[in-house]
Amino acid sequence: MTEQEYRKPIPHPSPETEFFWRKAGQHELWIQRCIDCGEPFFYPRLHCPDPGCMSDRIEWFRASGRGTLYTYMINHRPAPGFEADAPYAIAVIQLEEGPRMMGNIVGIENTPENLALDMPLKVTFTDATDDIAIPNWEPA
Amino acid sequence: MSLRYKTAIVGAAETSQLGVIPDMSETQLHVDAAINAMRDAGIDASQIDGISATMNPATLAHYLGIVPDWVDNTSVGGTSFLIHMRHAAAAIASGLATTVLCCMGQSGRSRVGVSAPRIGTAAGPSGPSYDVSYPGQFESIYGPLGPTTLFGMGVLRYMKETGTTIEQLASVAVAQRRWSSKVPRAMFRQLVTVEEVLASRMICYPYRLFMCCPVTDGGGAFILTSAERVDDYPTKPVYILGSGEAVETPVVSQMYDMTSSAAFKASSSKAFAEAGVTHADIDHVQIYDAFVHLPIYGLEDLGFVGRGEAGAFIEEGNTSPGGRLPLNTNGGGLSYTHTGMYGMFAMQESVRQVRGEAAHQVEGVRTSFCQGVGGMFMAAGSLIFTNEAPHG
Numbered sequence: 001m002t003e004q005e006y007r008k009p010i011p012h013p014s015p016e017t018e019f020f021w022r023k024a025g026q027h028e029l030w031i032q033r034c035i036d037c038g039e040p041f042f043y044p045r046l047h048c049p050d051p052g053c054m055s056d057r058i059e060w061f062r063a064s065g066r067g068t069l070y071t072y073m074i075n076h077r078p079a080p081g082f083e084a085d086a087p088y089a090i091a092v093i094q095l096e097e098g099p100r101m102m103g104n105i106v107g108i109e110n111t112p113e114n115l116a117l118d119m120p121l122k123v124t125f126t127d128a129t130d131d132i133a134i135p136n137w138e139p140a
Numbered sequence: 141m142s143l144r145y146k147t148a149i150v151g152a153a154e155t156s157q158l159g160v161i162p163d164m165s166e167t168q169l170h171v172d173a174a175i176n177a178m179r180d181a182g183i184d185a186s187q188i189d190g191i192s193a194t195m196n197p198a199t200l201a202h203y204l205g206i207v208p209d210w211v212d213n214t215s216v217g218g219t220s221f222l223i224h225m226r227h228a229a230a231a232i233a234s235g236l237a238t239t240v241l242c243c244m245g246q247s248g249r250s251r252v253g254v255s256a257p258r259i260g261t262a263a264g265p266s267g268p269s270y271d272v273s274y275p276g277q278f279e280s281i282y283g284p285l286g287p288t289t290l291f292g293m294g295v296l297r298y299m300k301e302t303g304t305t306i307e308q309l310a311s312v313a314v315a316q317r318r319w320s321s322k323v324p325r326a327m328f329r330q331l332v333t334v335e336e337v338l339a340s341r342m343i344c345y346p347y348r349l350f351m352c353c354p355v356t357d358g359g360g361a362f363i364l365t366s367a368e369r370v371d372d373y374p375t376k377p378v379y380i381l382g383s384g385e386a387v388e389t390p391v392v393s394q395m396y397d398m399t400s401s402a403a404f405k406a407s408s409s410k411a412f413a414e415a416g417v418t419h420a421d422i423d424h425v426q427i428y429d430a431f432v433h434l435p436i437y438g439l440e441d442l443g444f445v446g447r448g449e450a451g452a453f454i455e456e457g458n459t460s461p462g463g464r465l466p467l468n469t470n471g472g473g474l475s476y477t478h479t480g481m482y483g484m485f486a487m488q489e490s491v492r493q494v495r496g497e498a499a500h501q502v503e504g505v506r507t508s509f510c511q512g513v514g515g516m517f518m519a520a521g522s523l524i525f526t527n528e529a530p531h532g
Binding site: 008009010011012013014017021043070071072073074075076077078079081082085087088090091092100101102103104112117134 | 272274276277278279280281282283284285288289290292293294295296297300342343344345346347391393394398
């Protein structure tokens with residue numbers, strides 16, 4: 001990206017998510033897993049989301065950054081800050097590690113023809129401020 | 141405790157006007173519907189000892205000049221009113237209340253007396269930029285703009301996994317116009333074809349305009365009381381036979397399965413179990429439809445058809461007039477009205493059909509299943525209504 005102003009919404013980290021955003025700012029995708037039951041999960045939490053576990057023994061690890069296109073919609077009525085992108089895909093990415101997360105698809109025109117479900121994607125980061133970068137996805 | 145045959149609806153009404161009501165605030169819409177429902181039941185406000193609403197029940201109580209000693213303010217989106225009805229039935233069955241006013245009003249289109257931003261427009265000054273919620277941090281940054289850009293997020297996945305076609309999705313809107321074509325109060329009454337649905341303006345792929353509900357103004361209310369008291373009222377009683385409720389997640393991309401609603405399954409199976417009836421016993425169905433995939437998910441998650449079968453079932457006319465499972469006979473949220481929280485209107489049509497008073501009446505309806513959704517598959521409420529008096 002050139003040095004133009006980032007006009008899209010910028011996330012405001014909370015105590016649970018501060019580490020995620022700090023690593024994203026360094027262009028690294030980190031998610032969590034439960035030390036007791038081993039399950040990786042996203043979004044960031046302080047406890048294992050398995051109702052039979054509830055462990056607070058949680059660790060962060062760096063995700064591979066590989067995933068697949070799980071599903072998406074293509075928005076023709078842009079949200080504020082997205083006018084130049086419309087129509088643009090709002091996608092859900094299935095991470096290689098298991099959890100799903102939302103993202104935009106960059107580096108390819110966002111058309112139904114170009115966006116086949118289950119196509120391989122890799123994470124890329126869009127700088128929003130000096131500290132915050134947004135995880136996005138491009139064809140792998 | 142089972143709620144089967146413990147309570148009955150003895151008053152039911154919507155607001156006098158429906159659709160575009162620029163001269164009524166949300167409070168006034170509640171009151172208009174409430175008074176219409178009380179008049180339908182032949183009672184006045186002094187006989188109400190319980191109120192449920194998603195707005196502050198005290199505002200309504202004071203407007204009506206009463207001091208109710210039971211309230212429910214559960215607010216989990218557009219299905220809240222089905223859940224209120226269930227809670228009210230439990231309160232009446234356990235003696236906490238005798239006559240409950242369940243009411244709703246929403247100035248979704250005209251925005252009269254509404255402080256929250258309209259769905260689908262930018263949030264206010266305290267909006268997303270300071271939102272540390274999960275959607276605020278991990279979704280709004282990717283440019284969604286309300287339910288139109290999120291509710292259908294699982295649809296492409298559902299289509300791929302089940303082989304359901306875009307024509308089948310469009311046929312939901314087609315079927316419901318066949319119903320609304322004979323409903324004078326419906327917002328949209330013109331018949332449409334699959335081709336016309338698929339030629340309407342693209343809103344958010346794969347959704348085009350006719351696959352999305354309008355945004356309207358209106359309200360509705362019910363009077364619920366003990367089944368033992370139905371002879372005191374002039375109306376044909378509509379008994380609550382079964383009920384259910386459930387919640388899953390406020391974040392659609394984090395559903396346990398984006399092609400099926402866990403809350404629909406939990407809520408509806410509870411209602412069937414309580415009612416002691418099977419799918420074959422249901423004569424009429426309402427499934428809350430803000431978008432065309434909801435009746436499809438609903439028919440499958442409620443168990444009326446198998447996985448992946450709902451699209452063909454609707455396309456073949458089974459839910460249309462003359463079909464074996466009449467569905468959304470007011471035209472649904474897609475064609476009748478959708479103020480933003482549609483559940484009250486889904487129930488009103490179930491009650492009209494069971495009373496035999498619907499604009500597009502189905503012959504011989506004894507039972508109706510009403511399924512509500514709140515948020516984007518966040519919450520579910522289910523009710524089974526019947527006009528058959530309890531035996532013995």
